[in-house]
Amino acid sequence: MSGLEELAADALGAALESGASDAEAYAQEGEGIEVRVYEGEVEALTESAERGVGVRAWIDGRAGYAFGTDLSTDGLRGIGAAAVEAARVSDSDEFAGPADPAGTELEEIAGLSDSGLAEWGTERKVDLAREVERAARADSRVVAIEDTIYADASQRVAIASSSGARGGYESTSCYSYARAIAAEGDGDRESGLGFDLARGPGSLDPGAIGGEAADRATSLLGATKPESRTCPIVLDETVAASFIGFIGGVLCADAVQRGRSPFADRLGDEIASAALTLADDGLDPGGPASAPFDGEGTPRRRTPLIDAGRLTTYLHDSYTARRAGNGQASTGNAARSGYRSAPSVSTSNLVIAEGAKDADELIAEAGDGVYVTDVAGLHSGVNPVSGTFSVGASGRRIDDGALAAPLSEFTIASDLARMLTAVQASGRPARWVPFGGSVKAAPLLIAEMAIGGS
Amino acid sequence: MAKPGSDPPLVDTELAGRVIARALDRGGDLAELFCEARSSFAVSIDESRVERAQGGSERGAGVRVVSGETTYFAHVDGLAEPDLLRAADAAAAALSGDRSEAQPLAATERAPSQEIEIAPEDVPAARKAEILRALDERARAAGGEVAQVQASYAEGRRRVMVASSEGVNASDDRTRVRVGAQVVARRGDVVETGFETLGAHRGFELLEGGAAEAIGGQAAEKALTLLGADPAPAGSMPVVVGKGFGGVLFHEMTGHGLESDAVQKGASVYAGKLGERVAEPIVTAYDDGRLPGAWGTGGIDDEGTPSRKTLLIEDGKLTSYLYDVVRARREGAASTSNGRRESFRHLPIPRMTNTYIAPGDPEPEDLIAGVESGFYAASFGGGQVDPATGDFVFGVSEGYLIEGGKVTKPCRGATLIGNCLDALGRIDGVANDFEMKTGFCGKDGQRVPVGTGQGHVRIGELTVGGTAV
Numbered sequence: 001m002s003g004l005e006e007l008a009a010d011a012l013g014a015a016l017e018s019g020a021s022d023a024e025a026y027a028q029e030g031e032g033i034e035v036r037v038y039e040g041e042v043e044a045l046t047e048s049a050e051r052g053v054g055v056r057a058w059i060d061g062r063a064g065y066a067f068g069t070d071l072s073t074d075g076l077r078g079i080g081a082a083a084v085e086a087a088r089v090s091d092s093d094e095f096a097g098p099a100d101p102a103g104t105e106l107e108e109i110a111g112l113s114d115s116g117l118a119e120w121g122t123e124r125k126v127d128l129a130r131e132v133e134r135a136a137r138a139d140s141r142v143v144a145i146e147d148t149i150y151a152d153a154s155q156r157v158a159i160a161s162s163s164g165a166r167g168g169y170e171s172t173s174c175y176s177y178a179r180a181i182a183a184e185g186d187g188d189r190e191s192g193l194g195f196d197l198a199r200g201p202g203s204l205d206p207g208a209i210g211g212e213a214a215d216r217a218t219s220l221l222g223a224t225k226p227e228s229r230t231c232p233i234v235l236d237e238t239v240a241a242s243f244i245g246f247i248g249g250v251l252c253a254d255a256v257q258r259g260r261s262p263f264a265d266r267l268g269d270e271i272a273s274a275a276l277t278l279a280d281d282g283l284d285p286g287g288p289a290s291a292p293f294d295g296e297g298t299p300r301r302r303t304p305l306i307d308a309g310r311l312t313t314y315l316h317d318s319y320t321a322r323r324a325g326n327g328q329a330s331t332g333n334a335a336r337s338g339y340r341s342a343p344s345v346s347t348s349n350l351v352i353a354e355g356a357k358d359a360d361e362l363i364a365e366a367g368d369g370v371y372v373t374d375v376a377g378l379h380s381g382v383n384p385v386s387g388t389f390s391v392g393a394s395g396r397r398i399d400d401g402a403l404a405a406p407l408s409e410f411t412i413a414s415d416l417a418r419m420l421t422a423v424q425a426s427g428r429p430a431r432w433v434p435f436g437g438s439v440k441a442a443p444l445l446i447a448e449m450a451i452g453g454s
Numbered sequence: 455m456a457k458p459g460s461d462p463p464l465v466d467t468e469l470a471g472r473v474i475a476r477a478l479d480r481g482g483d484l485a486e487l488f489c490e491a492r493s494s495f496a497v498s499i500d501e502s503r504v505e506r507a508q509g510g511s512e513r514g515a516g517v518r519v520v521s522g523e524t525t526y527f528a529h530v531d532g533l534a535e536p537d538l539l540r541a542a543d544a545a546a547a548a549l550s551g552d553r554s555e556a557q558p559l560a561a562t563e564r565a566p567s568q569e570i571e572i573a574p575e576d577v578p579a580a581r582k583a584e585i586l587r588a589l590d591e592r593a594r595a596a597g598g599e600v601a602q603v604q605a606s607y608a609e610g611r612r613r614v615m616v617a618s619s620e621g622v623n624a625s626d627d628r629t630r631v632r633v634g635a636q637v638v639a640r641r642g643d644v645v646e647t648g649f650e651t652l653g654a655h656r657g658f659e660l661l662e663g664g665a666a667e668a669i670g671g672q673a674a675e676k677a678l679t680l681l682g683a684d685p686a687p688a689g690s691m692p693v694v695v696g697k698g699f700g701g702v703l704f705h706e707m708t709g710h711g712l713e714s715d716a717v718q719k720g721a722s723v724y725a726g727k728l729g730e731r732v733a734e735p736i737v738t739a740y741d742d743g744r745l746p747g748a749w750g751t752g753g754i755d756d757e758g759t760p761s762r763k764t765l766l767i768e769d770g771k772l773t774s775y776l777y778d779v780v781r782a783r784r785e786g787a788a789s790t791s792n793g794r795r796e797s798f799r800h801l802p803i804p805r806m807t808n809t810y811i812a813p814g815d816p817e818p819e820d821l822i823a824g825v826e827s828g829f830y831a832a833s834f835g836g837g838q839v840d841p842a843t844g845d846f847v848f849g850v851s852e853g854y855l856i857e858g859g860k861v862t863k864p865c866r867g868a869t870l871i872g873n874c875l876d877a878l879g880r881i882d883g884v885a886n887d888f889e890m891k892t893g894f895c896g897k898d899g900q901r902v903p904v905g906t907g908q909g910h911v912r913i914g915e916l917t918v919g920g921t922a923v
Contacts, residue, residue, distance in 0.1 A: 382849075
């Protein structure tokens with residue numbers, strides 16, 4: 001047992017001693033670095049280290065949570081006592097309790113850690129960030145690079161619960177991004193983001209990241225506002241990821257059971273066109289959220305969500321599975337954003353099945369419409385309960401099946417249910433995008449959506 | 455429980471001095487130790503059941519060394535001597551110069567604390583649950599079409615201490631409480647939501663006397679009103695923006711563009727506009743970190759600079775940007791006390807505190823009466839801006855048509871979209887019904903509490919993106 005697994009076991013013991021009838025402890029530690037480069041120089045270099053424990057305690061169906069970073073014997077006792085105290089405030093819930101891992105083996109997943117990360121010194125990481133910035137500057141219309149960032153982290157996680165969950169794993173991750181600003185003539189300025197993520201820096205392509213930032217910014221130069229109308233829309237993979245992430249959220253059983261999903265009572269129905277197939281995959285080593293087990297010790301797995309348009313399941317943690325009844329098991333979707341928060345149901349990695357056509361072919365199929373390359377205001381512009389949305393967007397006009405003039409300052413509006421049934425085709429290639437959670441996203445052709453402009 | 459501000463400093467001055475000296479071991483122009491002890495408690499109600507009770511506490515420190523244009527930063531959990539020295543060594547590791555000397559630390563300066571009548575940590579958790587139950591009941595009583603009520607209570611206390619090689623040695627003690635409610639109303643197939651919040655840099659007294667319950671009633675009224683809503687119109691038209699949280703429009707379209715990090719990188723449309731007229735003379739705006747009890751208020755910022763009130767726009771003319779220490783040094787300017795950070799795990803960056811448009815003379819009704827055909831954005835769900843291009847977008851959570859100078863039908867699904875300088879220049883009315891509201895602002899992965907405020911504001915023309923095409 002690793003030191004961290006021992007720590008989780010000790011924290012579990014402390015919570016049980018404080019009077020919890022059931023408990024679960026989640027321990028996490030990690031180190032990371034963030035490099036921020038500006039005009040070829042290091043602007044900021046951050047070294048981080050952290051270690052903490054979060055404890056869930058149950059007393060007769062009442063649940064409470066506490067976390068802390070004082071990991072001494074007294075500190076763990078304090079965290080356990082605080083979790084028990086929190087539980088006493090809560091109302092009893094017959095479905096509350098730790099996950100039941102009975103009969104499941106926590107299997108290791110190959111590829112969560114890149115051993116190459118350890119071989120990269122700080123100077124080499126700084127050079128990578130510089131190369132990203134240089135690549136973004138290669139286009140003379142790019143006048144500034146607002147931020148160029150490289151960051152990585154190694155983390156270790158361990159869990160222990162009174163229902164027998166025991167396990168630990170380690171993983172590494174890194175990402176880099178740049179935001180380029182392009183200008184032409186007087187006044188017209190556009191910005192563009194380029195990014196990539198991987199398990200280790202050796203898998204990042206700095207030229208491609210910088211180049212994407214420059215391309216996205218310069219391709220919008222001279223943008224005008226389109227006329228308001230309803231037309232075919234092609235979403236690029238980053239925009240598709242944002243929307244699909246939202247859809248993943250309302251397919252979580254928590255939202256469904258509490259009556260906050262537009263897809264409640266739709267299990268087995270055709271909720272999307274046959275062109276859309278979507279899975280939640282917690283095992284793909286390329287997916288940032290992949291792990292041997294979820295935030296409460298249930299093995300992660302691959303769950304088909306929408307199969308050629310048909311809704312096959314909702315996503316569950318142990319609580320929503322018990323509440324659903326009918327032998328429903330957790331789908332391993334208890335997510336944590338670290339030890340500071342209790343787990344809740346969330347997507348792991350969403351994967352949109354690729355279609356046969358690439359983006360150019362989808363654009364050709366659209367004929368006359370709009371290619372959307374960026375959306376803004378998604379968190380305020382989508383009503384997750386009703387599914388209606390109106391968000392800010394920018395992109396390119398599609399004329400006669402080809403990309404034409406750039407467009408900005410317009411809105412696209414529809415509702416999630418209508419958008420899903422209007423998916424005409426999924427494209428290729430799919431790419432990992434860290435928006436909307438974590439989504440391996442492909443471009444999507446939507447038959448019809450409302451554009452709000454002039 | 456000790457009164458806020460009366461506890462001993464998190465780290466004694468002698469040790470802080472040694473940590474700073476150690477951080478300058480390999481050179482640097484400025485070294486700073488930021489220490490923090492934070493504790494929080496939160497609880498929710500959903501389906502009329504009290505749940506998600508959770509507490510936590512953390513102590514930690516961040517050490518930074520600034521050398522030329524580069525900042526080296528390291529953070530650790532814990533405030534014991536070995537933790538602090540480890541952070542100092544990690545921050546200094548990438549430097550390779552000769553030792554720099556620090557100025558001696560001044561005696562600890564305590565920022566004047568906000569008045570906290572009832573420390574939230576002294577209030578039994580059961581009382582916090584009781585407040586949520588009362589809120590839930592009030593919201594459900596608003597009408598039979600109320601289908602769901604979700605509400606949360608959160609309290610937090612942050613004790614911070616900042617010591618630097620420039621002799622700064624300051625402490626602050628910040629207590630904040632907040633309740634938020636989301637109500638879903640249903641009529642047939644129509645589902646609408648209403649939000650409301652109440653928060654302040656104050657103690658539990660804020661929520662007593664029925665104040666928390668009222669939030670539930672207000673959120674329910676919003677949701678119920680929207681049940682009768684039509685799809686929002688799309689197109690350009692005059693827009694009247696609501697008081698209070700409507701100030702988030704100014705926060706996004708102007709405040710972010712005045713933050714000096716964006717300005718210095720040429721990533722703001724306000725760069726080079728100091729002293730220029732950017733709005734009509736009726737517009738005067740401030741960032742005020744001292745506003746008593748306000749959500750974004752503190753005694754000092756997170757670099758130890760005493761909080762202040764900064765005039766941003768005076769009678770339509772741009773008068774100041776928002777600076778932290780590092781960006782101010784670059785221009786030989788003084789910090790405007792806007793160096794803020796989410797926690798000891800983050801570097802301070804220029805951030806707003808409480809940002810608002812000062813009240814004008816007209817009554818809000820007068821602004822609306824001047825609109826023949828337009829849109830009333832009473833409240834927003836949130837918004838976003840790209841300071842580099844000035845493009846912004848806002849989701850309207852409560853909107854109405856204005857017809858013949860009167861507010862008429864409620865509308866759903868509206869978004870406001872536009873460009874900062876353009877929209878700011880088109881503000882042609884600011885009403886006298888000033889109000890401050892609470893918000894959370896995200897930037898560079900850091901989330902900090904900010905106050906936003908204004909009276910009703912009228913914008914001559916703005917694009918409304920609705921679903922009615």
